[in-house]
Amino acid sequence: MKRRVAVTGTGIITAHGIGKDINLKKLKDAVDSTGIIAAFNSEIYRGRRGGEVRDFIYAHPLKYLKPSRLDRASHLLIHAIREALSDSHLEDKISEKEVFVSLGTTLGGMISGERYHAEILKKGIKRARLSRMLDYLAQYQAFHLFREFNLEGQFMVFSNACASGTNAVGAAFNAVRFGEAGIAIAAGYDTMSEFTFAGFNSLMAVTPEVCRPFDKNRNGLILGEGVGVLVLEELESASARGANIIAEVIGYGESADAYHLTSPDPEGTGAAGAMAMALKDAGISGGKIDYINAHGTGTPYNDIMEARAIKKVFGELAEKIFVSSTKPMVGHLLGGAGAVEAIFSIMAIKNSFIPVNLNCASPDPECGLNISREPVSADIKTIMSNSFGFGGSNASIILREYR
Amino acid sequence: MNNIVITGLGAISPAGVGKEALLKAIHGKVSHIRRLTKFQGPSAESTAGEINEFRAEDYIRDKRFRRIADISQYAITAGVSAVNDGNINLEKYSPERTGLIMCITHGAIGYSSRFHKELLCDGPQAASPALFSESVLNAPAGNVSGYFGIKGPVHTLIGGSTSVIEAIRLVEHLFETDRIDCCFLGAAEELNEIAFNAYARFGFTFAPGEGAGMLIFERRENVSGKGRGYAVVKGSYSGFCHKNAREDFLQRVMERCLKKAGLSIGNITNVFINSQDGKNAVEKLFMSQKNKPHTENISHLMGEAFCATTIFHMIIASLLLCDNLNRAGNVMIGAVSIEGNTASLVMSEVSDLQGG
Numbered sequence: 001m002k003r004r005v006a007v008t009g010t011g012i013i014t015a016h017g018i019g020k021d022i023n024l025k026k027l028k029d030a031v032d033s034t035g036i037i038a039a040f041n042s043e044i045y046r047g048r049r050g051g052e053v054r055d056f057i058y059a060h061p062l063k064y065l066k067p068s069r070l071d072r073a074s075h076l077l078i079h080a081i082r083e084a085l086s087d088s089h090l091e092d093k094i095s096e097k098e099v100f101v102s103l104g105t106t107l108g109g110m111i112s113g114e115r116y117h118a119e120i121l122k123k124g125i126k127r128a129r130l131s132r133m134l135d136y137l138a139q140y141q142a143f144h145l146f147r148e149f150n151l152e153g154q155f156m157v158f159s160n161a162c163a164s165g166t167n168a169v170g171a172a173f174n175a176v177r178f179g180e181a182g183i184a185i186a187a188g189y190d191t192m193s194e195f196t197f198a199g200f201n202s203l204m205a206v207t208p209e210v211c212r213p214f215d216k217n218r219n220g221l222i223l224g225e226g227v228g229v230l231v232l233e234e235l236e237s238a239s240a241r242g243a244n245i246i247a248e249v250i251g252y253g254e255s256a257d258a259y260h261l262t263s264p265d266p267e268g269t270g271a272a273g274a275m276a277m278a279l280k281d282a283g284i285s286g287g288k289i290d291y292i293n294a295h296g297t298g299t300p301y302n303d304i305m306e307a308r309a310i311k312k313v314f315g316e317l318a319e320k321i322f323v324s325s326t327k328p329m330v331g332h333l334l335g336g337a338g339a340v341e342a343i344f345s346i347m348a349i350k351n352s353f354i355p356v357n358l359n360c361a362s363p364d365p366e367c368g369l370n371i372s373r374e375p376v377s378a379d380i381k382t383i384m385s386n387s388f389g390f391g392g393s394n395a396s397i398i399l400r401e402y403r
Numbered sequence: 404m405n406n407i408v409i410t411g412l413g414a415i416s417p418a419g420v421g422k423e424a425l426l427k428a429i430h431g432k433v434s435h436i437r438r439l440t441k442f443q444g445p446s447a448e449s450t451a452g453e454i455n456e457f458r459a460e461d462y463i464r465d466k467r468f469r470r471i472a473d474i475s476q477y478a479i480t481a482g483v484s485a486v487n488d489g490n491i492n493l494e495k496y497s498p499e500r501t502g503l504i505m506c507i508t509h510g511a512i513g514y515s516s517r518f519h520k521e522l523l524c525d526g527p528q529a530a531s532p533a534l535f536s537e538s539v540l541n542a543p544a545g546n547v548s549g550y551f552g553i554k555g556p557v558h559t560l561i562g563g564s565t566s567v568i569e570a571i572r573l574v575e576h577l578f579e580t581d582r583i584d585c586c587f588l589g590a591a592e593e594l595n596e597i598a599f600n601a602y603a604r605f606g607f608t609f610a611p612g613e614g615a616g617m618l619i620f621e622r623r624e625n626v627s628g629k630g631r632g633y634a635v636v637k638g639s640y641s642g643f644c645h646k647n648a649r650e651d652f653l654q655r656v657m658e659r660c661l662k663k664a665g666l667s668i669g670n671i672t673n674v675f676i677n678s679q680d681g682k683n684a685v686e687k688l689f690m691s692q693k694n695k696p697h698t699e700n701i702s703h704l705m706g707e708a709f710c711a712t713t714i715f716h717m718i719i720a721s722l723l724l725c726d727n728l729n730r731a732g733n734v735m736i737g738a739v740s741i742e743g744n745t746a747s748l749v750m751s752e753v754s755d756l757q758g759g
Contacts, residue, residue: 045527106539108561117519117597125443125600133601137509138540138561143742146643154641155744156569157561159507159540167558174576195515198522199535255499256557258548262536270554273499390536391545393557 005176005250006402008243009088009231010343011080014330015051015224019083024347027326030356030375032210034222034331040194047206051224051331052192064147071109071135072191074144076227081145081185084229088243090183095150100181101142102172103157104164104188105335106389107196108138114195141189153181161389162295163254164188165228165338166397170252172232173397182234188339189227196334197223203262205299211332213296213325213357214303214371216364221297224331228339245402247346250382251282257392263301264388268309271386274394275313278384282398286314289321289398290378291354293345293385296325297332298359302388307367324357324372338387342397345383349401353377404571407578408632408753411489411619412718413481417452417612417705420462421484425701425715426722434704436610442596445603451594452612452706468550471537472511474593477615478543479550481589485617486551493585495625498554502583504573505544505559505591506566508709512595514538543591555583563740564677566590567713568748571639574620584622590710591615607741612706616714618721623753631753633721637733638664641746653684653745657737660747664733671749672732673723674698675716677707681739696735713738717750724752 012019015033016026026033034051042048058067059079067075085091113136119128135144142155158167165188172186190196200206200223207220238245255273259265279286295306311318326344333340348355354376363371382400387393417435418424428435439449454477459469462480469476486493493501515538522530536542541559548557556577560566567590577583594613602611626632640660644652661667674685674696682698689695701719702712716736723731730752737747 105561108540113515114519116601117516118523120597121520121523125596126445126604130601130604133605139508139563139566139740139744140742143643143645143744147645150645152642154569154572155643156573157566159559159561160544160557161539161541171573174580178576178580180572180576195519195522198527198530199518199532199538201527202518202530202532202535204532254556256503256548256554258498258552258554261539261542261545261549273554389541390539391541391557391559392548393541393545 003177003179004235004248005173006233006235006238006245007230007247007249007346008233008238008245009084010246010346011083011087011229012340012343013053013076013080014226014340015053016330018056027344027347027355028351028353030358031329032358033329039192045201047201047208047220049222050192051222053225062148065144069131069134070144071112073109073189074135074141077141077145077187077189078148080227080229084231088231097183099151099153100172100175100184101145101153101155102168102184102186103142104168104338105138105159105190106161106164107190107193109135109140110193110195111191112136114193160393161391162334162337163387163389163393163395164335166387166395169230169339169342169397170254170395173249173252176232176234182237184232185229186232186339187227187229188336190225190334190336192223192225207298210359211298211328212359213298213327214364214367214369215360216362218298218300218303221299222331224333226330226333226336226340228336228343230339230342247349248400248402249397250400251278251398253277253281253396255394259392262390264305266305268305268312270392271306271309271388271394272312274396275309275384278396278398286317288382289384290380291322291348291383293341293383294323294325295386295388296327298327304366307369310369318369320370322354322372323369324355326355328358338395341385342399345385345399349380349383352379404575404636406623407620407635408623408626409618409634409721410621410626410632411485411491412633412721413485413488413617414715414718415454415477415480416614416715417454420480422488422718422722425719428704429699429701429719436706441594445600450610452610453594454613465550468546471546472514474511474591475543475546478505478547478589478591481615481617482547482551482587485619489619491619493551496585498552500555500584501553502555502577502586503544503548503553503557504570505547505589506570506710507540507543507559507561508563508592509595509598510540511538511542511593512597513593516597563709564713564738565641565740565744565746566710568639568738568746569641571636571748584625586620587617588620589615589617590714592708592711609707612702612708614708614711616711616718618717634724634750635753637666637749637751639748644743644745649680649739649743650684650687653681653737653739654688656745657688657735657747660749664749666733666749668692670733671696671735673734675720676700676737677702677712678739681737720750724750
């Protein structure tokens, strides 16, 4: 029997800022929080902009871990989880409960890894600072979380490129609704590492200008960093303990393209499959979706693919449903995107507005979607959020206001 | 998961390609750990379980998939080996109802370090995009899914030796929710200089290994007529121990696993465990038993290949469970990661009784 799954807490850090309040304000005000990258010299690259988290060095205080031994990824994750647990009023009780932790990341602790490798090249393999390896592999962020929050339970770390965050939320959703876990913590995260930035530049995927999803002149994405955390609980238990029910997760779908490692299937068949599956899973028709938070990277290939997929699934409704990508505001957070965009979707539901798709001055007629280019107040009840990644990973999650 | 059976076993290891090579190594106690040749190890005497004399073109028919990182080549080869082993006709399944879970520990660090070196030494223009795309952690899964046309749920789970057991939970869920009819579960690891040297500097003395394994799961009702399949997974459990008492914790994990499987310690005839902590836990768990289970660890013969070692253990367990001469009863597989994550699963023979 499927149980209802409530979101009882969220934590978020993006280029908009640290915490829910600033992220809500800047999301609603449609602020472009990207800028010239400061973490490394971006002048040598095709694209120079990114969505960096500013004014954040360490998560503090740390009870059990040494700050200098953690990668930036762990610091972001710990800080955001602390916010989410506080939001759900579980911070003092979480260590008494068995939890399922579901993480999504493309890179793990890549900043530590690239620094270690740079030292190897400079000083030799035996003299590079070994402590940098203590938080490089993606599973180490999970270990550090368990230690810092004294958690009991199980975890999974998904790395399905840009779909990772939505996969993590989906896995947590499934764990709670099928009774495998009473409480789940789902998080998606990634950092601004030069290795990854260089990689996307080498693939000519990064725009030299601004990110313009669904614009006919779009020419690439902007990378970002950050983390989104959602606390999911079985709804009846959450209500019984007096938790604040922020929203519900009601459907999840996933698929693979089996097409190409770095390009999506141009027909969008796999993406459409994930969206259709999410609708079926939620037990609703396309007409119930008020807004689609698109993957919308701003690359020529992704956006047209996603538009085709949306039309396959929604038919004539595709021209009417509000669609936008929030990536121009904070950048593409890769593994963090799905979880952050789920939280943005919840903010839209709670505050009755459609997030703006910045920089879409000339909507691509081939896409033919109802792109939300200006602030719109609307009574939003049900949102679909899409994420599509390298390797052909497709994932779609549906969130609804709590009734 | 009694109605989901393992029907195909594929492997590439230092012993060679195919499940028989693994079994032969275990039965004959043949070590494939030799002096390291692929790169400079921590010392001149460094040893490892290397895969040598492997020709991708012998196993990977599609040329598009031959010039990819070793880890992806190993994963595809293990998949080919499993499909051939089980005589699996993938065309009878819809691609959208076929799933893949790949478990990875380090990924293609060789490719990522080459890309990074090109970037730092020669600048962004010199850094090859092919190296970057192959170094993304889900590249092996993307390549396997592309090679076999798998369009259902495709996931990469990151972790050490426990990740394969954690993946079983996902496999189970996908079948139980009627999302898939066929699932590939794989794990892959390639040797790399950076991790090898780092582990040595941290004080670990194991010889690392490399390779890949693949299991194919199908619904029992779909395999009648071609044999019963090798084995079923009766139960699994995992947890993280952030205290020092890892042996006690693993013992508890094993006990919970047995409970989920509906078995007692007296039902276990064989155990595969990947560490000394684990071996100690097994000895404590079975202390009261008159007939102790036979305990093995293939990493002593192949090198420590983390998640690939665990899947090698599952492959050998599957073979022991249908060995006509010397059939195992129920096999427990335990894994303890360096950091304290622990996991256990129990495999049994495919029963004649309906519902297992």
